[in-house]
Amino acid sequence: PLYKAGQLDKANPDYWAAKAVDSAEDRSVLDRGIYSIYFFNIVRAEPGQAVFQDAGIPHAYLEGQNMELMANSDNVLRGGLTPKHVDVAELLKHVIFEETHPNIMHxxxxxxxxxxxxxxxxxxxxxxxxxxxxxxxxxxxxxxxxxxxxxxxxxxxxxxxxxxxxxxxxxxxxxxxxxxxxxxxxxxxxxxxxxxx
CATH class of the missing domain: 2.60.120.10 (Jelly Rolls)
Structure with missing residues (x-):
């Protein structure tokens, strides 16, 4: 109800969880990946700013446009909120489970x-x-x-x-x-x- 009333700020993970539920085609089946927003840092990058994501750090682009440059890789793994294949066992082998602090570069x-x-x-x-x-x-x-x-x-x-x-x-x-x-x-x-x- 708070999301629908426009009372949730985009810096709040509740906003993004509610948006994912609200935009789901089939609300009877919710993707467990929605809970990852509560473990992620929510970073707003303004035009001209950049963020470096090292290998093993899960991330998602929530809205807007960005320029992404990445090393050649054959192991891009998805964690949820996608119709594409999610290999949980393989994902768990590569994800780094450590606290990180985003570094916004100018x-x-x-x-x-x-x-x-x-x-x-x-x-x-x-x-x-x-x-x-x-x-x-x-x-x-x-x-x-x-x-x-x-x-x-x-x-x-x-x-x-x-x-x-x-x-x-x-x-x-x-x-x-x-x-x-x-x-x-x-x-x-x-x-x-x-x-x-």
């Missing part, structure tokens, strides 16, 4: 004033956010393979004589050992870059 703004790198303990990947205005030029040398994806605006990526224009939702693969530049034909552009540190 990223380190680079000297160019355009790129913000989110440093994590992961040795095999790094995520950065690049914000461009139409007057900006982002210059980079790719020491390893990189992926660029545009979230807002439009990006013109040039490497030597090759040029590609990326619209919102489009991405480009940058090979290692190349120099490239990005400009924004739109008034503002936000893109993310995945690479290795």
């Amino acid at each position: 990223g380190e703004l680079q000297p160019d004033g355009l790129e913000r790198i989110y440093k994590s303990p992961a040795p095999d990947f790094e995520l950065s956010k690049i914000d461009l205005k139409s007057s900006d030029r982002y210059l980079s040398r790719a020491s390893t393979a990189q992926i660029l994806i545009v979230l807002e605006g439009e990006a013109e990526v040039t490497e030597g004589q090759k040029k590609v224009v990326l619209k919102k939702g489009e991405s480009a693969f940058i090979t290692s050992n190349c120099d490239y530049e990005v400009i924004s034909p739109a008034p503002t552009t936000t893109m993310y870059k995945a690479t290795a540190p």
